[in-house]
Amino acid sequence: MPEKILVLYGSYRSDRMGIRLADFLVSQLAQRGADVELIDAKAVALPMLDRMYKEFAPGTAPPAMEALATKIKAADAFIFVTGEYNWGMQPGLKNLTDHFLEEWFWRPAAIASYSAGRFAGARSGVAWHGTLSEMGMVVISSTLSVGQIGQALDPAGAPTGSGGEALQKAFPRFADDLAWWSEAAKAQRATKPPPY
Template sequence: MLDLLVFYGSYRRDRLGIRLADYLVRNLGERGHKAELIDARAVGLPMLDRMYKEYAPGEAPPEMERLAQRIREADGFVFVAGEYNWGPQPGLKNLTDHFLEEWFWRPAAIASYSFGRIAGARSNFAWHGTLSEMGMIVVSSTITVGPIKDTLDEEGHAIGDAGKSLDRSFPRFAADLEYWAEAGKRQRAERDPPY
């Protein structure tokens, strides 16, 4: 069993991407993993002023301290990347930027979405470089969902032909993340990271 965190970053009132986040949490759970949704809006970190590492031990805000601990415990991450004006969601970017070393030496997978047919592909591409720079290994398999309203219902269940396509692509996406998360977990158990 792997401990996987699924990060979602929309602050909008009528959020559609939460459907994809729910789909991923449920389907990773069905594969026998502990999968937990980390919703940036629910965590409620402020706009970045000080990173977690910039606080003296024990002085970080409680929600930041809790999340830092969960990130350190996790075996891998999934980032649900909505596309806003050709770029990443500011809420998700703000959440991730509060941390740095906590992300190191774990794999990340990207699942993107949009209201239209581009399916968040531009945000997906932008996230790859960002996550790599933050010390994560980004797996090659990815998921792009769009139009999201034609792919997932309000509970995050696949619908229609687009949903069938998502269901077909999910196993490879999950297997890629599992492979690297299992390898990293074994490596971390055997020796400390080089820095």
């Protein structure tokens, strides 16, 4: 059975560039045989956090939240595609993530960061690492960081120039690392229930 991977992306900007990285990841993972789906926070359109999914009585959560909870619970692994806003994380992706908690538990997460500048969103990746760990995910050590994203990926998510070449070179290790942890976590969940 192919591994189920959710690629989560959270920019709400009209001229968003990070969608190129999200599309690249979906395409590359699909080519490796993964069952991969893009979760676009802007398209899901959850409200600003008021009540978490678990705070609704069963069957009463808003339909978009219920559908996303089902997908999260069924996933084997997650990739968070994050831009950097003022040295921090994007509020759209953080808001979507915070609607859930136990649904994320005991699966690996990977971070792919980007920016228009040369730091490649690395500071947002650092911020996400602690957040995802706190939310019950194992964050893999491999990361992808794409600087000058408008030059590294074209509008269709195809690599271009030296930045795109570096991304293509780094992707296999990143994907292999995530697959290793995904397989390990799935095997462990099958033999021993999580401790909480």
